[in-house]
Amino acid sequence: MRILQINTEKTWRGGERQTFYTLRGLVAAGVQVELLCRAGAPLAERVSALPVRVHPVSGQLGALSFLAGCRGRYDVLHAQTAKGQSLAAFTKPAHRTPLVYTRRVDFRPSGLPARIKYRMTNQTVAISQAIADILADFGVPSVPVIPSAVLPTPAGTEPAELEARTRAELDLGDKRILGTIAALVEHKDPLTMVEAVAKLRDLRGDDFAFLHFGDGTLLEQAKTRAETLGLVGTYHFMGFSPQVIDYLRIFRVFVMSSREEGLGSTVLDAFLEGIPVASTEAGGLKELVAGRGLLAPVGDSATLALAMSRLLDETDLRADVVAKARAYVTAHHDLDRLCRQYISLYETLIASRR
Structure with a gap:
């Protein structure tokens, strides 16, 4: 079978990492797979290490042109993002190829264009039951759930060395380190995170530091709020780091404050690394973290702060949730499981055309 994966994003976030994992797993399974992506994007750079033919485009017009002209070249097109779905759906009269779309976000689609592109999509896949339920309410039938995969990330720097260096650079002393890995954008709700850290300080004083890895449009607003709440020296905005999983390993607690979240792939990393998780119950986070971490209602900074404090202090609770999460x-x-499910789905679509 010949499969084209589509992801034209400029950034490297959860969807791009899952696209990379899917390509890697399909190659290992012997599937002939190619990638349509944005030229110069992090995904294009990382995929260069795989035996995958890459079709780089400079923008959406280039992607539309490629897709409109690919009739007969592929058995299935697999869009890994909403943009990719739109591009492949609206060029379908030209390429006439079965289309799979993996939906990763938990907000409800709306409007006529959305209804049209879902009708043009042969199979929509959700990464969590929360997303599948939203799609069912919108009228998308028979949405299977194929959860995201996670793989161990080799250590770039040994945790003890990185922790010592970070403590020295930020003058943390012996404070316990908590943190998050999340873009500073509206649906991640970084302002609730700042409020929760302020309430955590009210609960326990100045015995911890919080590291926030990521950037985004709300960065300056979050910095201003942190300064207003007196969190300078406690809340550290770390920006983007290519070795972010190395930093995750030095966290005592990993925290998510999302307002909307399809699944939360960095939570999977925390589970795999044995880091306890405190999270809001947004979207797929509720089904993921329930019983394997501590949850707070969306926007409830006080409950999120209490969850962080408990995971710092209660040894038996930490051990229990870490064991269950791992x-x-x-x-x-597991990546092999994810790829087996997708290959079965591709085979079903291909067989239905014969």
Whole structure:
């Protein structure tokens, strides 16, 4: 079978990492797979290490042109993002190829264009039951759930060395380190995170530091709020780091404050690394973290702060949620399992055309 993966994003976030993992797994399974992506994007650079033919385009017009002209070249097109779905759906009269779309966000689609592109999509896949339920309410039938995969990330720097260096650079002393890896954008709700850290300080004083890895449009607003709440020296905005999983390993607690979240792939990393998780119950986070971490209602900074404090202090609770989370992620978020499910789906679509 010949499969074209589509992801034209400029950035490297959860969807791009999952696209890379899918390509890697399909190659290992012997599937002939190619990638349509944005030229110069991090995804294009990382895929260069795989035996995958890459079709780089400079923008959406280039992607539309490629897709409109690819009739007969592929058995299935697989869009890994909403933009990719739109591009492939609206060029379908030209390429006439079965289209799969993996939906990763948990907001409800709306409007006539959305209804049209879902009708043009042969199979929509959700990465969590929360997303599948939203799509069912919108009228998208028979949406299977194929959860995201996670793989161990080799250490670039040994945790003890990185922690010592970070403590020295930020003058942290012996404070316990908590943190998050999240873009500073509206649906990640960084302002609630700042409020929660302020309430955590009110609960326990100045015995911790919080590291926030990521950037985005709300960065300056979040910095201003942190300064107003007196968190200078406690809340550290770390920006983007290519070795972010190395930093995750030095966290005592990993925290998510999202307002909307399809699944939360960095939570899977925390599970795999044995880092306890405190999170809001947005979207797929609720089904992912329930029983394997501590949850707070969306926007509830006080409950999120209490969850962080408990995970810092309660040794038995930490051990329990870490053990359950690691067992779960190993069993349910394996790359081979993900690829077997997608290959079965591709085969069904191909057979239905014969």
